[in-house]
Amino acid sequence: MAKIALLSVFDKTGITDFAKSLVDAGWTLLSSGGTAKVIAEAGLPVTDVADHTGSPIMLGHRVVTLHPKVHGGILADRNNAEHQADLEQHEIAPIDLVVVNLYPFTTEPSIETIDIGGPTMVRAAAKNHEFVGVVVDPEDYPGVAAEIADGDLSADTKRKLARKAFAHTAAYDAAIVSWLDETDGEGDSDPLPDSIHLAADRVQDLRYGENPHQVGARFRFAGQQSWWDDAVQHNGKALSYLNLLDTESAWQLVHALGSDPTAVVIKHANPCGAAASDDITTAYTRAHECDSVSAFGGIVAINREVPTELAERLVEVFTEVIVAPGFSAGAMDVLTTKKNLRVIEAMAPSSSLLTMRSIDGGLLVQTTDRLISTASEWTIATDRAPTAEEMIDLEFAWQVAARVTSNTIVLAKDRQAVGIGAGQQNRRDAGRIAAEKADGRAAGGACASDAFFPFKDGLEAAIDAGCSAVIQPGGSVRDDEVIAAANDAGIAMVLTGERHFTH
Numbered sequence: 001m002a003k004i005a006l007l008s009v010f011d012k013t014g015i016t017d018f019a020k021s022l023v024d025a026g027w028t029l030l031s032s033g034g035t036a037k038v039i040a041e042a043g044l045p046v047t048d049v050a051d052h053t054g055s056p057i058m059l060g061h062r063v064v065t066l067h068p069k070v071h072g073g074i075l076a077d078r079n080n081a082e083h084q085a086d087l088e089q090h091e092i093a094p095i096d097l098v099v100v101n102l103y104p105f106t107t108e109p110s111i112e113t114i115d116i117g118g119p120t121m122v123r124a125a126a127k128n129h130e131f132v133g134v135v136v137d138p139e140d141y142p143g144v145a146a147e148i149a150d151g152d153l154s155a156d157t158k159r160k161l162a163r164k165a166f167a168h169t170a171a172y173d174a175a176i177v178s179w180l181d182e183t184d185g186e187g188d189s190d191p192l193p194d195s196i197h198l199a200a201d202r203v204q205d206l207r208y209g210e211n212p213h214q215v216g217a218r219f220r221f222a223g224q225q226s227w228w229d230d231a232v233q234h235n236g237k238a239l240s241y242l243n244l245l246d247t248e249s250a251w252q253l254v255h256a257l258g259s260d261p262t263a264v265v266i267k268h269a270n271p272c273g274a275a276a277s278d279d280i281t282t283a284y285t286r287a288h289e290c291d292s293v294s295a296f297g298g299i300v301a302i303n304r305e306v307p308t309e310l311a312e313r314l315v316e317v318f319t320e321v322i323v324a325p326g327f328s329a330g331a332m333d334v335l336t337t338k339k340n341l342r343v344i345e346a347m348a349p350s351s352s353l354l355t356m357r358s359i360d361g362g363l364l365v366q367t368t369d370r371l372i373s374t375a376s377e378w379t380i381a382t383d384r385a386p387t388a389e390e391m392i393d394l395e396f397a398w399q400v401a402a403r404v405t406s407n408t409i410v411l412a413k414d415r416q417a418v419g420i421g422a423g424q425q426n427r428r429d430a431g432r433i434a435a436e437k438a439d440g441r442a443a444g445g446a447c448a449s450d451a452f453f454p455f456k457d458g459l460e461a462a463i464d465a466g467c468s469a470v471i472q473p474g475g476s477v478r479d480d481e482v483i484a485a486a487n488d489a490g491i492a493m494v495l496t497g498e499r500h501f502t503h
Contacts, residue, residue: 002026002027002028003026003027003028003096003097004027004028004029004030004073004093004094004095004096004097005019005022005027005028005029005030005095005096005097005098005099006030006031006049006065006070006073006074006095006097006098006099006100006121007019007029007030007031007035007039007046007099007100008031008032008033008035008049008064008065008099008100008117008118008121009035009099009100009101009138010101010102010103010104010115010118011101011104011138012034012035012038013138014138014141015035015038015039015099015138015141016038016039016042016044017141018099018138018141018144018145019039019042019044019046020042020044021141021145021148021149022097022145022148023044023045024149025148025149027096027097027148028045028047029044029045029046029047030046030047030049030052030095031046031047031048031049032048032049032050032057032064032065033057033064036048036049049064049065049067049070050064052069052070053067053069053070054069055067062116062117063117064117065117065120065121066116066117066120068090068092069090069091069092069093070095070121071120071121071124072086072087072090072092073087073092073093073094073095074095074098074121074124074125074128074132075124075127075128076092076094076128076131077128077130077131078094078131094131095125095132096131096132096133097132097133097134097135097144097148097153098121098122098124098125098132098133098134098135099134099135100118100121100122100125100134100135100136101118101136101137101138102115102118102119102122102136102168102172103115103118105172105175105176105179106172106175106222106223107223109175109176109179114176115172119169119172119173122134122136122165122168122169123165123166123169125162125165126161126162126163126165126166126169127162129158129159129161129162130155130158132158133153133157133158133161134158134161134162134165135161136161136164136165136168137164137168140161140164143157144157144161167199167201170197170199171199171201171222171223173197174197174198174199174222175199175222175223177193177195177197178193178197181193191353191367192354192365192366192367196356196363196365198221199221199222200219200220200221200222201219201220201222202217202218202219203218203219203220203229204217204218204228204239205217205238206218206238206239206240206241206243206244207237207238207239207240208240208241209240209241210241210242214241216240216241218244226349226350227251227346227347227348227349227350228244228346230346230347231323231344231345231346231347232344232345232346233342233343233344234327234332234335234336234343234344234345235335235336235338235339235341235342235343236321236338236339236340236341236342236343237340237342239321239342242268243299243320243321243342245269246266246267246268246269246298246299246320246321247266247299247301247321247323247344248349249266249269249270249271249299249403250264250265250266250271250299250300250301250321250323251301251323251346251349252349252351252403253266253271253274253301253399253400253403254274254301254302254303255303255348255349256399256403257274257276257303257396257399257400258276259303260276260277260278260283260415261276261277261278261279261280261282261283261303261304262274262275262276262277262280262283262302262303263275263280263283263284263286263287263288263300263301263302263303264287264300264301265287265288265290265291265294265295265298265299265300266298266299266300266301267294267295267297267298267299269405270404270405270420270422270423271400271403271404271417271420271422272290272291272294272295272298272420273286273287273288273289273290273291273294273295273417273420274287274290274396274400274416274417275287275289275290275415275416275417276396276415276416277415280302280303280304280305280306280307280310281307281309281310281313283302284300284302284310284313284314285313286416287300287416287417288313288317289416289418290416290417290418290419290420290437291419291420291437292317295317295319296317296318297318297319297320298319298320299319299320299321299322299323300314300319300321300322300323301322301323301324302322302323302324302325303324303325304324304325305324305325305326305327305328305331306322306324306326306327306328306331306335307328307330307331308328308330308331308333308334310331311327311328311330311331311332311334311335312334314334314335315334315335315337315338315341319341320341320342321341321342321344322335322341322342322343322344323344323345323346324344324345324346325345325346325347325348326345327343327345351368351370352368353367353368354366354367354368355367355368355369369402369500369502371398371399371402371498371500372498373496373497373498375391375394375395377496377497378471378494378495378496378497379474379494379495379497380492380493380494380495381474381479381483381486381493381494381495382483382486382487382491382492382493383487384487384490384491384492385492386469386492386494387469387492390446390468390469390492391469391494392415393412393413393414393415393445393446393469394446394448394469394470394471394494396412396415396417396446397410397411397412397417397446397447397448397471398448398471398496400412400417400420400448401448401449401450401500402450402500402502403500403502404420404422404423404450404502405422405423405502405503406423406450406451406501406502406503407421407423407424407425407426407427407429407430407450407451408420408421408422408423408424408430408449408450408502409421409427409430409431409433409434409447409448409449409458409461409462410434410447410448411434411435411437411438411441411442411445411446411447411448411462411465411467412442412445412446412448413441413442413443413444413445413446414445418437418438418441418442418445419433419434419435419436419437419438419439419441419442419465420433420434420437421433421434421435421437426458427449427451427453427454427458428455428457428458428460428461430449430458431447431449431458431459431460431461431462432461434447434461434465435461435462435464435465438465440465440466442462442465442466442467443465443466443467443468444466444467444468445466445467445468445469446467446468446469446470446471447462447465447467447469447470447471448470448471448472449470449471449472449473450473450499450500450501450502451472451473451499451500451501452472452473452474452475452476452479452482452499453472453476453478453482454476454478455478455481455482456478456481456482456484456485458482459482459485459486460485462491463485463486463489463491467491468490468491468492469491469492469493469494470486470491470492470493470494471493471494471495471496472493472494472495472496473495473496473497473498473499473500474495474496474497475497475499479495
């Protein structure tokens with residue numbers, strides 16, 4: 001008795017060639033709808049599912065394969081005498097291969113693109129993979145066809161295909177749940193869902209994880225794309241876990257700082273330099289000047305095409321990764337002289353709605369941090385208001401501070417970060433470090449604190465550094481003392497009403 005393959009695919013890529021390989025191997029084809037039409041038009045013999053089951057297609061194609069002659073043929077345990085007796089009694093032919101891919105819900109979400117028959121067949125075949133092969137990905141057609149031509153699918157192949165099939169339906173269901181969350185009914189204002197269903201595919205193996213003895217990879221949520229997927233690496237070694245983490249931080253920050261020519265230098269996920277200017281080479285030079293010691297071995301993000309002049313500056317410093325929207329031919333010639341320098345061309349990043357971090361037994365989930373308030377909503381707390389120039393620097397410093405590990409103080413002058421104190425256990429030390437790094441360059445500039453000053457001593461480092469304006473969230477029980485200290489120093493202070501802790 002010829003083996004039976006059931007083919008029902010929305011994506012018909014390669015299906016006729018695959019069907020031909022099955023016919024050539026002596027298999028019988030069973031199909032329906034558009035798939036059956038395509039196979040028949042290729043001149044291949046195919047039996048329609050409706051003729052096989054004796055039941056017509058109904059409910060506008062919602063019920064086609066949901067029939068005992070289909071699912072009995074898929075689910076029967078060939079070693080179970082009871083199952084075999086049922087097949088004989090009900091004249092059900094065993095189905096040996098199920099080739100199905102689903103309605104395009106991930107790209108065209110709607111009630112009508114929620115597939116029911118497809119996932120049901122896929123799960124049935126995957127459950128019974130000891131006897132039934134299941135193919136959900138056209139890329140698997142050649143390998144499956146080659147094995148079938150030599151006899152049959154191996155147990156190992158069937159198991160791998162079954163795992164892929166269950167992953168496929170799990171991702172499909174996760175996409176449906178997410179869509180229902182996004183299109184929830186009126187009255188639900190909770191930004192976090194009741195449950196999270198993650199489906200992600202490993203798309204990039206990394207050199208190693210955070211440390212060389214750790215294994216690392218980049219996974220992508222099923223059905224989603226990111227700037228990483230379209231990024232082109234023109235030069236250098238394979239990326240490591242930290243390369244991706246730091247490059248992501250740099251790329252997000254350089255795009256958050258505005259549309260003017262801007263450069264960012266990141267080291268260990270923290271900015272150690274950031275600057276905007278009228279031309280991109282000057283922007284990078286000023287970003288590097290913020291902390292040239294820490295910039296060694298860092299990540300550089302540029303929001304303009306890199307010209308030759310800038311490339312010549314870049315190769316003077318040991319840098320792990322340079323990411324930009326493009327590179328001139330001359331710049332590429334210069335940069336590729338450094339064989340280990342990773343040169344990445346990328347599109348602008350997007351921002352996720354939720355951020356997640358693993359803890360024992362689960363996840364911490366929150367809405368993604370964004371600067372919600374704007375300058376028009378800030379409160380001037382001191383007797384003196386900031387000048388227009390000071391306000392520009394306050395906004396720049398505030399943007400940078402929101403993306404530096406807490407506790408943090410950022411000092412900036414003329415849209416150039418000149419001192420960054422990151423990741424300290426107290427704000428006073430963060431201010432002291434920032435002032436030391438600024439080394440006098442913050443005079444007349446701005447100071448940004450990611451959270452309120454609990455004591456006025458946290459402000460003193462900014463005053464000592466010569467800052468003329470300060471931006472902070474406010475909300476401390478000692479705000480009055482801190483504001484009084486600012487007034488005594490003759491500096492302007494702005495309260496944003498929101499903090500930006502980063503851990």
